[in-house]
Every structure is written in structure tokens, then in C-alpha cells.
Amino acid sequence: MEAKEVIRNYWDYRSETYNTGIVEQSEEEWATWKNMLSSIVDSREHLEILDVGTGPGQLALMFAELGHHVTAVDLSTRMLEKARKNALMRSLDINFIQGDAEDLQLPDMQFDVVSSKFLLWTLPDPQKALSEWKRVLKKDGMIIAIDGDWFSSGIFLKSIRTISDGIRSIKERNFHNPFNQHYNPIKKDLPLYSLKPDQVSRFLNDAGFENINIERMNSLCRSARKKGNLLDKLDYAHPIYLMKAVKK
Ligand SMILES: C[S@@+](CC[C@H](N)C(=O)[O-])C[C@H]1O[C@@H](n2cnc3c(N)ncnc32)[C@H](O)[C@@H]1O
Numbered sequence: 001m002e003a004k005e006v007i008r009n010y011w012d013y014r015s016e017t018y019n020t021g022i023v024e025q026s027e028e029e030w031a032t033w034k035n036m037l038s039s040i041v042d043s044r045e046h047l048e049i050l051d052v053g054t055g056p057g058q059l060a061l062m063f064a065e066l067g068h069h070v071t072a073v074d075l076s077t078r079m080l081e082k083a084r085k086n087a088l089m090r091s092l093d094i095n096f097i098q099g100d101a102e103d104l105q106l107p108d109m110q111f112d113v114v115s116s117k118f119l120l121w122t123l124p125d126p127q128k129a130l131s132e133w134k135r136v137l138k139k140d141g142m143i144i145a146i147d148g149d150w151f152s153s154g155i156f157l158k159s160i161r162t163i164s165d166g167i168r169s170i171k172e173r174n175f176h177n178p179f180n181q182h183y184n185p186i187k188k189d190l191p192l193y194s195l196k197p198d199q200v201s202r203f204l205n206d207a208g209f210e211n212i213n214i215e216r217m218n219s220l221c222r223s224a225r226k227k228g229n230l231l232d233k234l235d236y237a238h239p240i241y242l243m244k245a246v247k248k
Contacts, residue, residue, distance in 0.1 A: 053119030
């Protein structure tokens with residue numbers, strides 16, 4: 001089976017529990033994320049925003065709440081069902097499209113911002129994806145990519161991962177570790193599986209982006225560890241980065 005098919009199958013399977021993690025976010029956590037986004041993207045303007053790998057639509061919903069016009073793409077139809085429902089519940093009008101972030105069926109130079117959260121690590125060809133995101137961006141458009149080093153080989157983070165895997169097995173009532181079953185055979189084909197900021201910086205540079213800026217999201221991670229549930233506390237112990245770059 002091709003990596004993309006494995007990835008789509010996994011996220012179809014995970015859509016239910018992943019969505020729960022998003023819809024159960026407290027208003028305070030929601031506001032923390034939204035404030036972070038509005039500090040980057042000027043909410044006085046109504047921008048065209050594309051959220052790739054939207055999952056249940058967290059960033060897409062937030063950008064729409066901030067008054068932007070949002071298109072959101074995901075490989076998984078089940079995730080998109082959740083995202084559509086979440087948008088409906090918040091009375092938000094978002095254009096959801098099933099598709100591949102590495103091969104967007106969208107016209108050139110349509111968007112002011114392309115956002116992605118927790119997607120880069122699972123792409124077989126992140127270089128191709130970044131070229132696609134650049135193609136659909138207008139001149140001076142910006143990429144906002146948020147991602148973490150989820151599978152670092154360090155002993156502390158590995159132990160954290162083992163604990164969170166255990167908790168997820170209990171929550172999902174599935175003790176065969178579906179994540180490992182899906183991802184172990186393909187992880188060697190995912191260049192950013194253990195994502196390092198230098199690597200992403202090189203990919204962004206090679207795609208021709210400028211004003212590349214990568215920083216650790218320390219205060220957001222602190223806030224998620226403080227206010228989130230046990231799984232959030234464990235997930236946000238990993239280094240998470242905010243990566244921005246501009247198309248000139
Ligand atoms: C870890 S989830 C993140 C979801 C969402 N961005 C969030 O942070 O809540 C990864 C998402 O990326 C999607 N995905 C994986 N590969 C993709 C691809 N090539 N194109 C579009 N979506 C993809 C998955 O289906 C899944 O919904």
C-alpha cells in the first residue's frame with residue numbers, strides 16, 4: 001500500500017478521537033490559539049486563507065471566526081465530515097475540499113495565507129508541498145506552519161510518547177497501537193517525521209521563500225500543559241515550532 005493511502009486510512013480511523021480532542025478544548029485554550037493567530041494575521045482585513053491538513057478544522061474555524069474567507073483541505077473524508085459539522089455548529093461558512101496538500105487542485109496565486117498545523121511531519125514530499133503552497137499564494141503571501149518534533153529519539157520525549165500511546169490505547173479501546181501499525185512501515189519515507197527546525201528552514205529556502213522565521217512556541221505550550229487534559233500535557237511537552245515565511 002502506498003504511504004498516502006496508509007496515512008489516509010489512519011486519519012480516517014483517528015477522526016473520531018482526534019475531533020474529541022479539538023471540540024473539548026476549553027474556551028480559554030481556544031482563545032489562546034486564536035489570539036496567537038490574530039497576532040500574526042491582521043484581522044482588520046478579510047484575507048483569503050487556505051488551511052492544509054485541516055483535520056477537524058481548528059485553524060480553519062479560528063480564521064473564519066476572525067472574519068477571513070477560508071478554504072480547508074484534507075486527505076481524510078472522515079476528518080472533513082467532522083470539520084464540516086464543527087463549522088456548522090459555529091455557523092461558519094468554510095469551503096472544505098478533499099485533497100492532497102502536496103498536489104492542490106487549486107488555481108495559482110489565490111491565497112494571502114497558507115496555514116498548516118501538525119501536518120509537515122506526515123508528508124512524504126514536504127518539498128513538493130511547500131512548492132504547491134507557494135504556487136497558490138499571492139505575492140507577499142505568508143506560510144504559517146505549526147509543527148513539533150513528536151518522535152525525537154531523546155529518552156525523556158520517548159518516555160512521554162510511550163505514556164501517551166498507552167493512554168490513547170485505553171481511550172480508543174484498541175491495544176494494537178494502530179498508530180505504530182500504520183506509521184512504522186512508512187516513517188522512513190517521511191523526511192520530517194522527527195522534525196527539526198533547520199530541516200524545515202532548508203526546505204523553505206529551497207522552495208524560494210523569504211523572511212523565514214522559526215521559533216519555539218514556549219508560552220502556548222506552557223498554557224496547553226497548564227490548562228489542557230492529561231494528553232495535552234504530554235503532547236505539549238514536545239518542542240513545537242511556529243514557522244513563518246513569505247513569498248516575494
Ligand atoms: C495530526 S492531524 C492535524 C489536524 C489539524 N491540522 C489539527 O492540528 O488539529 C493531521 C491531518 O493531516 C491530514 N493529512 C495528512 N496528509 C495529508 C495530505 N497529504 N494532504 C492533506 N491532508 C493530509 C490528515 O488526514 C489529518 O487530518
